[in-house]
Amino acid sequence: xxxxxxxxxxxxxxxxxxxxxxxxxxxxxxxxxxxxxxxxxxxxxxxxxxxxxxxxxxxxxxxxxxxxxxxxxxxxxxxxxxxxxxxxxxxxxxxxxxxxxxxxxxxxxxxxxxxxxxxxxxxxxxxxxxxxxxxxxxxxxxxxxxxxxxxxxxxxxxxxxxxxxxxxxxxxxxxxxxxxxxxxxxxxxxxxxxxxxxxxxxxxxxxxxxxxxxxxxxxxxxxxxxxxxxxxxxxxxxxxxxxxxxxxxxxxxxxxxxxxxxxxxxxxxxxxxxxxxxxxxxxxxxxxxxxxxxxxxxxxxxxxxxxxxxxxxxxxxxxxxxxxxx
Ligand code: NAD
Numbered sequence: 021x022x023x024x025x026x027x028x029x030x031x032x033x034x035x036x037x038x039x040x041x042x043x044x045x046x047x048x049x050x051x052x053x054x055x056x057x058x059x060x061x062x063x064x065x066x067x068x069x070x071x072x073x074x075x076x077x078x079x080x081x082x083x084x085x086x087x088x089x090x091x092x093x094x095x096x097x098x099x100x101x102x103x104x105x106x107x108x109x110x111x112x113x114x115x116x117x118x119x120x121x122x123x124x125x126x127x128x129x130x131x132x133x134x135x136x137x138x139x140x141x142x143x144x145x146x147x148x149x150x151x152x153x154x155x156x157x158x159x160x161x162x163x164x165x166x167x168x169x170x171x172x173x174x175x176x177x178x179x180x181x182x183x184x185x186x187x188x189x190x191x192x193x194x195x196x197x198x199x200x201x202x203x204x205x206x207x208x209x210x211x212x213x214x215x216x217x218x219x220x221x222x223x224x225x226x227x228x229x230x231x232x233x234x235x236x237x238x239x240x241x242x243x244x245x246x247x248x249x250x251x252x253x254x255x256x257x258x259x260x261x262x263x264x265x266x267x268x269x270x271x272x273x274x275x276x277x278x279x280x281x282x283x284x285x286x287x288x289x290x291x292x293x294x295x296x297x298x299x300x301x302x303x304x305x306x307x308x309x310x311x312x313x314x315x316x317x318x319x320x321x322x323x324x325x326x327x328x329x330x331x332x333x334x335x336x337x338x339x340x341x342x343x344x345x346x
Contacts, residue, residue: 023273023316026168032328036080039332042339043081053342054083055139055334056105059117060098060124061091066117073115076331082338091121098124099132106134112342113139115334136344139337142189150193153200157337162193164329165229165274172272172318173227177204182221184262184306185231186212190276194229222266230306231276234261239281255285260304264311273312273319275305276326 043053055077057070070086077084089101105111114133120126130138135145141157149156173179181198185191191210199205211221213232222228235258246253258281267273282291283300294300305322313319320326 023313024172024318025313026172026274026318026320026325028164028168028320028325028327028329031168031171032332035329035332035336039335039339040080042343046339046342047081051342051345052081052083053112053338054085054110055113055115055338056111057084057086057115057117058089058098058101058105059086060089060093060120063117063119070117072331073334076335077338080335082335093121093124095124095129098129102129102132106132106137109345111137112345113137113338115140116142137341139334139341141193141337147188147193150196157341158197159189159193160333160337161190161231161276161326161330162197164333165190165194165231165276165326166197167333168320168326168329169227169229169272169274175204176206176227177201179206179226180209180224181206181227181229182209182211182225183229183231184211184215184218184222185229185233185276186210187231190231191229194231218261219266222262223268225268225271227272227274228262228267228307229274229276230262232261232306233277233279234306235259235281235304236277236279239279253290255282255289255291258282260306260308262307262312264308264314267307267312267315269315270317271315273307273316274326275307275309275320275322277306278322278327279304279306 046053057073059066059070074084089098105114114137116130118126131143133143135143135156138146139157141159146156150158176198183191183194195208195210198208209221211218215221238256238258242254242256280301280303283302284292286292291299303323309321
């Protein structure tokens with residue numbers, strides 16, 4: 021079977037137009053939506069995200085501001101900053117850039133964001149709403165992944181859905197989103213690092229979500245070991261967690277993972293370099309895209325699948341929060 025490729029870029033572009041229209045209506049009514057990102061300390065990875073968030077917000081008419089706070093900020097000081105944003109009527113949504121320095125308790129800070137401004141849906145109120153099937157923002161990546169599934173499958177009742185990964189930000193909320201209906205939910209199995217026979221589960225999945233980031237974790241581990249020991253870097257086996265033969269014929273595969281790993285190795289087993297002498301990196305998911313495409317009926321690519329949809333969900337949540345603030 022040649023799988024249909026689920027084009028996340030195209031769906032995201034359509035959704036973005038809708039978000040743009042809604043943002044324009046709010047602006048016309050004098051209620052321009054505004055997303056405030058809170059960044060504690062310096063973090064090069066976060067800088068990439070915040071630049072991208074600023075660009076995306078601008079492209080749909082959402083105001084964006086970045087609040088840079090010192091990395092020695094205390095829990096109480098940060099809570100006070102969040103409290104001020106909660107009370108600021110011009111701020112529609114607040115996003116907390118991760119990771120936070122060690123002295124801060126991320127969950128309690130996330131939960132201190134007013135539920136109506138928690139655009140990432142990571143606070144306990146919104147998580148609770150998700151559990152009970154109520155209104156509120158749900159974690160953007162989980163919603164993005166489920167929305168892409170719904171494009172290719174409108175009847176999930178009783179189907180076998182397998183989710184690989186059980187994090188709070190992706191795997192668990194996907195399970196909750198799929199279990200909202202009393203009579204028309206699929207049967208959901210959640211696999212994780214302690215799952216004994218992963219292939220047993222994936223092979224019987226009508227729908228397979230994968231969000232583990234295994235190759236990236238292995239690559240990071242290898243680099244950290246080489247750095248700590250001073251020995252040569254040994255590139256580990258970075259083959260995808262889910263090979264083609266782990267996918268059921270006709271399955272729908274939603275690959276959420278983003279692994280940034282070496283493009284390849286030379287004859288000495290060392291990572292290939294680019295023109296600038298740096299390690300040449302590629303972005304892949306957790307699924308062997310070519311192999312899985314032979315069995316699957318539909319599949320998301322990486323990049324170009326869940327990633328672009330996630331960003332638009334953040335914009336959509338910001339506009340939804342701005343509307344509710346009126
Ligand atoms: P996480 O590290 O918090 O969780 C990883 C999960 O994978 C855990 O539940 C763990 O038990 C499971 N896992 C690890 N090794 C496994 C194995 N060998 N077999 C089965 N399960 C295993 O990661 P996360 O934040 O949930 O992110 C998961 C992936 O999704 C990452 O690749 C991340 O980059 C990606 N992600 C993508 C987006 C997006 O916008 N597309 C957003 C968030 C995360």
